[in-house]
Structure formats: structure tokens, C-alpha cells
Amino acid sequence: xxxxxxxxxxxxxxxxxxxxxxxxxxxxxxxxxxxxxxxxxxxxxxxxxxxxxxxxxxxxxxxxxxxxxxxxxxxxxxxxxxxxxxxxxxxxxxxxxxxxxxxxxxxxxxxxxxxxxxxxxxxxxxxxxxxxxxxxxxxxxxxxxxxxxxxxxxxxxxxxxxxxxxxxxxxxxxxxxxxxxxxxxxxxxxxxxxxxxxxxxxxxxxxxxxxxxxxxxxxxxxxxxxxxxxxxxxxxxxxxxxxxxxxxxxxxxxxxxxxxxxxxxxxxxxxxxxxxxxxxxxxxxxxxxxxxxxxxxxxxxxxxxxxxxxxxxxxxxxxxxxx
Amino acid sequence: xxxxxxxxxxxxxxxxxxxxxxxxxxxxxxxxxxxxxxxxxxxxxxxxxxxxxxxxxxxxxxxxxxxxxxxxxxxxxxxxxxxxxxxxxxxxxxxxxxxxxxxxxxxxxxxxxxxxxxxxxxxxxxxxxxxxxxxxxxxxxxxxxxxxxxxxxxxxxxxxxxxxxxxxxxxxxxxxxxxxxxxxxxxxxxxxxxxxxxxxxxxxxxxxxxxxxxxxxxxxxxxxxxxxxxxxxxxxxxxxxxxxxxxxxxxxxxxxxxxxxxxxxxxxxxxxxxxxxxxxxxxx
Numbered sequence: 029x030x031x032x033x034x035x036x037x038x039x040x041x042x043x044x045x046x047x048x049x050x051x052x053x054x055x056x057x058x059x060x061x062x063x064x065x066x067x068x069x070x071x072x073x074x075x076x077x078x079x080x081x082x083x084x085x086x087x088x089x090x091x092x093x094x095x096x097x098x099x100x101x102x103x104x105x106x107x108x109x110x111x112x113x114x115x116x117x118x119x120x121x122x123x124x125x126x127x128x129x130x131x132x133x134x135x136x137x138x139x140x141x142x143x144x145x146x147x148x149x150x151x152x153x154x155x156x157x158x159x160x161x162x163x164x165x166x167x168x169x170x171x172x173x174x175x176x177x178x179x180x181x182x183x184x185x186x187x188x189x190x191x192x193x194x195x196x197x198x199x200x201x202x203x204x205x206x207x208x209x210x211x212x213x214x215x216x217x218x219x220x221x222x223x224x225x226x227x228x229x230x231x232x233x234x235x236x237x238x239x240x241x242x243x244x245x246x247x248x249x250x251x252x253x254x255x256x257x258x259x260x261x262x263x264x265x266x267x268x269x270x271x272x273x274x275x276x277x278x279x280x281x282x283x284x285x286x287x288x289x290x291x292x293x294x295x296x297x298x299x300x301x302x303x304x305x306x307x308x309x310x311x312x313x314x315x316x317x318x319x320x321x322x323x324x325x326x327x328x329x330x331x332x333x334x335x336x337x338x339x340x341x342x343x344x345x346x347x348x349x350x351x
Numbered sequence: 352x353x354x355x356x357x358x359x360x361x362x363x364x365x366x367x368x369x370x371x372x373x374x375x376x377x378x379x380x381x382x383x384x385x386x387x388x389x390x391x392x393x394x395x396x397x398x399x400x401x402x403x404x405x406x407x408x409x410x411x412x413x414x415x416x417x418x419x420x421x422x423x424x425x426x427x428x429x430x431x432x433x434x435x436x437x438x439x440x441x442x443x444x445x446x447x448x449x450x451x452x453x454x455x456x457x458x459x460x461x462x463x464x465x466x467x468x469x470x471x472x473x474x475x476x477x478x479x480x481x482x483x484x485x486x487x488x489x490x491x492x493x494x495x496x497x498x499x500x501x502x503x504x505x506x507x508x509x510x511x512x513x514x515x516x517x518x519x520x521x522x523x524x525x526x527x528x529x530x531x532x533x534x535x536x537x538x539x540x541x542x543x544x545x546x547x548x549x550x551x552x553x554x555x556x557x558x559x560x561x562x563x564x565x566x567x568x569x570x571x572x573x574x575x576x577x578x579x580x581x582x583x584x585x586x587x588x589x590x591x592x593x594x595x596x597x598x599x600x601x602x603x604x605x606x607x608x609x610x611x612x613x614x615x616x617x618x619x620x621x622x623x624x625x626x627x628x629x630x631x632x633x634x635x
Binding site: 315 | 387435438439442443444445446448449450452453454455456457458459460461462463464565569572573576577580609611612614615618619621622625626629
């Protein structure tokens with residue numbers, strides 16, 4: 029495992045050095061990859077245990093809009109606004125998760141409940157158009173370079189923030205992966221009744237990953253708002269975003285730590301590649317290809333790219349825990 | 352009673368017709384094939400584009416464009432079944448949901464690519480009827496009537512024909528049906544075609560009332576899912592009742608608050624009802 033450790037330290041060194049050598053355009057792509065990679069990782073912390081949410085846009089939306097609204101209307105610094113958004117998002121996770129898990133709303137019923145949750149948040153943002161700007165979106169009040177407002181016209185700052193947050197996401201993933209809760213959750217996703225019978229508190233375990241996932245997703249949404257300085261209900265809370273999160277996490281492989289990040293890398297490389305090759309009037313092509321890939325992935329490799337590579341490497345260890 | 356409230360309630364009743372028709376197709380597919388087509392509303396979008404292009408651009412007569420849309424979307428339903436559903440018929444329900452989610456993504460983006468995000472209108476506006484100070488849109492009335500006729504036709508088909516009986520039998524017990532000499536694959540194809548045809552019919556009725564754009568499926572797709580689940584997936588009468596409840600909430604909520612808030616109310620009701628009665632509001 030020594031080689032792996034040296035490899036990851038070297039990789040980290042490269043990642044830290046990157047902003048000093050790359051042009052702004054690539055830095056922009058890297059920031060997006062890291063932030064999306066973080067959000068996809070957040071989705072996977074529950075998705076890998078069979079809790080497929082089609083409404084993560086709800087958590088992103090709360091995380092992005094709360095600090096922006098607090099900043100614009102009450103001059104509250106994002107350092108305070110973002111935690112408020114995270115707490116509200118986690119609370120939303122509890123409000124939806126607790127009854128779902130208690131009353132055994134599972135599988136595609138759970139997916140549909142989360143889909144409805146995404147719609148509730150999306151439409152609430154649109155309905156509150158007097159303060160959120162509705163479908164036209166809103167812009168956090170800009171005051172130039174400021175730590176207090178967490179606004180940096182220089183992309184290198186955001187790159188470092190994104191890098192730290194992304195690493196934090198990976199640490200959370202590893203913490204869950206190595207903790208005792210993981211085995212309990214895998215048992216639950218295999219057979220809920222049996223897991224309950226051996227004394228696992230099903231509701232508590234599921235609620236734990238749901239709250240973590242909701243909180244991390246809200247943080248990702250908040251940073252996107254701060255970075256892009258523009259919020260739009262469709263682009264943070266729409267069905268499109270929620271499905272994109274699911275797709276990229278599955279494509280990269282939600283059972284491996286770096287899988288969701290690979291998904292982010294893949295989807296952004298695809299979007300940008302198509303945009304550069306075919307020009308901006310080819311809007312929609314990238315998403316059309318995503319759609320086809322999603323179908324192919326689900327049909328042919330439900331464990332994602334990294335999962336598939338791992339399985340190819342050691343075919344005998346391929347006992348799918350959750351499907 | 353306030354006359355505007357009454358008008359809202361009547362319009363809600365008429366909206367329920369189309370929603371019920373679409374729910375019927377979705378329900379049939381769920382009950383028989385046991386797969387949730389999350390991209391169902393986007394098949395409707397395809398049908399609306401078919402009507403738009405054939406009628407408004409190529410100048411076909413409207414009834415012919417409607418017929419082509421119904422047949423076209425039915426064929427699309429069969430293709431979807433053969434290419435996407437059939438290979439994953441035995442995998443986990445959530446994977447089936449995701450695969451049709453991929454289809455949703457594909458159809459919306461492909462439509463954006465082909466037709467751009469412009470709102471397109473077929474340019475037919477049916478008159479508005481006034482009865483005692485209440486204004487009712489003729490196209491909604493027509494849609495309601497057609498939805499009722501469509502539902503009755505489907506009911507008779509399921510009750511009176513051999514294939515209809517086989518479809519109902521398969522919904523009850525898919526293990527035993529093979530032993531009875533029914534070709535399961537053929538029944539699935541017929542069901543997908545009927546589901547598609549209902550989406551095509553819904554598209555014709557919606558094209559009379561709304562502009563078509565690539566993301567129109569997102570505006571009522573979640574709604575018909577909700578109705579389908581509320582009615583109890585696979586339960587057609589339940590779907591009808593749920594369609595009426597939901598569209599009344601939307602119409603009357605829209606009258607008192609705003610359209611978006613009335614949808615928020617409807618979705619919240621859905622979430623709460625999923626907790627209280629996950630098997631649907633009507634017992635099977």
C-alpha cells in the first residue's frame with residue numbers, strides 16, 4: 029500500500045501546484061470538476077446503500093439560496109449564511125427521511141418522494157419571485173475581492189477552496205466506508221427486514237447518511253453560488269440537475285471513493301469537448317449523449333467505470349453487495 | 352359561491368381529464384410490465400412536436416396530424432420497450448427507473464438540439480364558451496370528452512377482447528401466465544404500444560392548449576407520476592380519482608394563491624400521502 033500512499037501524495041502535490049501553471053479556462057473546468065465531484069460524492073454516500081434520491085436539487089437549492097438571500101437582504105456574511113443553509117438542508121433531510129425510513133418507503137417509492145421534494149423546493153423558489161427573482165435567477169451582491177463576503181474574482185482562491193472541500197468530502201466518504209455503520213447499511217440495503225431482526229436500528233442508520241448527504245450537498249450548492257455569482261432555480265434545483273447528479277455518480281461508480289469524481293471528470297470533459305468541437309450552437313448534444321450513456325451504464329455496467337475496472341482486475345472478488 | 356371559484360373548479364375538473372388519460376397509459380405500463388417509465392411525459396412532448404411539425408409546418412390536415420402523432424408515439428413506445436426495457440426487465444426496479452431517466456435526458460436534449468428551446472404553437476385556438484358568466488375553454492372541454500372516451504375504449508378493450516383479458520391476467524400473476532399459453536413478450540409489446548398511443552392522444556389534446564418546448568415534460572411529468580402513485584400504481588380507477596383531487600388542488604390553490612404555490616401544495620400532499628397510504632388512496 030506504500031506505492032498507493034506515495035501516489036496519492038504526489039497527486040495532491042500536482043493538484044495544489046495546478047493553479048500556478050494552468051490558464052484560467054482550465055482552472056474554471058477544474059473548479060467545476062472538484063465541486064461537482066464533491067456533490068456527486070455527497071449523493072453517493074446515500075446512493076451506494078440503495079437510497080436513490082432523485083431530489084438532491086432540493087438540498088443544493090437550499091444550500092445555495094439561503095446564504096445568497098441572507099447576504100443580499102440582511103448583510104449576513106456567507107461564513108454564517110452557509111452553515112445556516114447546511115443546517116436547514118440537513119433538517120429537510122430529516123423531515124423527509126425520518127417518515128420515509130420509519131414507514132418503510134423504499135426503492136422507487138423513495139425515489140419518487142425525493143423527486144417531489146425537489147419539485148417543492150424548485151417551485152417554492154420560483155413562487156417567492158419577489159425576493160428570489162423567480163425563474164430569472166438572482167445575483168449575490170458583489171463587493172469585489174473579500175474574505176468576509178467569500179467572493180474572489182481570482183479563480184485560484186476558489187480552486188483552493190474547492191480542493192479543500194473536495195478532499196473533505198473524500199474523508200467523509202472514507203469515514204463512512206471504514207465505520208461500523210457501513211456494514212449495517214449494507215445489510216439494510218440487502219434485506220431490511222433481516223437487518224432489523226439482528227438488531228440494526230434501520231431508521232437511525234439511514235437517517236445518518238441522509239443527513240450527511242444533504243448537508244454536504246448544501247455546502248456544494250452554496251459554493252457554486254459563491255463561485256458563479258448567479259443562481260437560477262432550474263440550474264440548482266431542477267429535475268435536470270437532480271438527474272445529472274444521479275447519472276454522473278453512477279457513471280463514475282458510486283461504490284468506489286473516487287468514482288463520483290471520475291463521473292464529474294467524465295461529464296465535464298464530455299460537455300466541454302463537444303462544445304469546443306461543435307461550437308455553442310450544438311446545445312443539447314452533450315446531454316443527449318449523457319442520456320444514452322446513462323441507459324447503457326445501467327444496462328451494461330451498473331457498478332460504474334471504476335467498479336467495472338475493479339471487477340475486471342479481480343473477477344473472483346466480484347460479489348455485488350448492493351444492487 | 353364565488354363565480355370565479357366555480358370557474359376555477361370547473362377548469363380543474365377539465366384539466367383532470369387529460370391528466371387522467373396520461374395516468375391511464377402510465378398505469379397500464381406499470382401494472383402490466385411492472386416498470387416505471389419516468390420519461391413518459393417526454394413521449395408526450397415528442398407527440399406534441401409531431402403535431403406541430405406535421406400540421407403547422409408541413410400543412411397536413413389537423414386530424415391526420417393527430418392520427419400520425421398517436422401512431423408515431425405508439426411506435427416510439429414499442430421501440431422504447433424493445434431497446435431499453437426488455438434488456439433490463441429482470442434487474443432491480445431502481446435501475447429500470449434510472450434507465451428511463453436516461454431516456455428522459457436524451458429526449459429533452461435531443462429535442463433541444465433539433466428544435467431549439469423556442470416555444471412553438473400550432474396556431475389553432477378554439478373558441479371559449481360562456482355559460483352564465485363562467486368561461487370555459489372549448490379545447491379543455493374537448494380534451495375532457497376525448498379523455499373519457501379514451502378511458503372507456505381502453506376499459507372495453509381490456510374487458511372484451513382476448514388480448515385485453517391476457518393483459519389483465521398478466522397484471523395479476525406474471526408467473527403463471529406463460530403456462531396458460533400466452534406469449535408474454537407479445538403482451539408487453541401491445542401494452543407498450545397502447546401506453547404510447549395514450550401518450551400520443553394526450554399530446555394532441557395538450558397541443559391545442561399549450562405551446563410545445565423541449566422541457567414541457569418537466570411541467571406535468573412529475574404531476575402524472577404523483578397521480579399514478581397516489582391512485583395506487585397499476586390501479587386505474589384510483590388514478591382517475593387521484594387525477595381529480597390533484598387537479599382541484601391545483602385549480603383552487605391557483606385561484607387563492609399562485610400557480611406555483613398550488614403545485615407546491617399538491618406535491619406536499621403527495622409526500623404526506625405517501626407516508627400515510629403508500630399503497631395509494633384507493634384500496635385495490
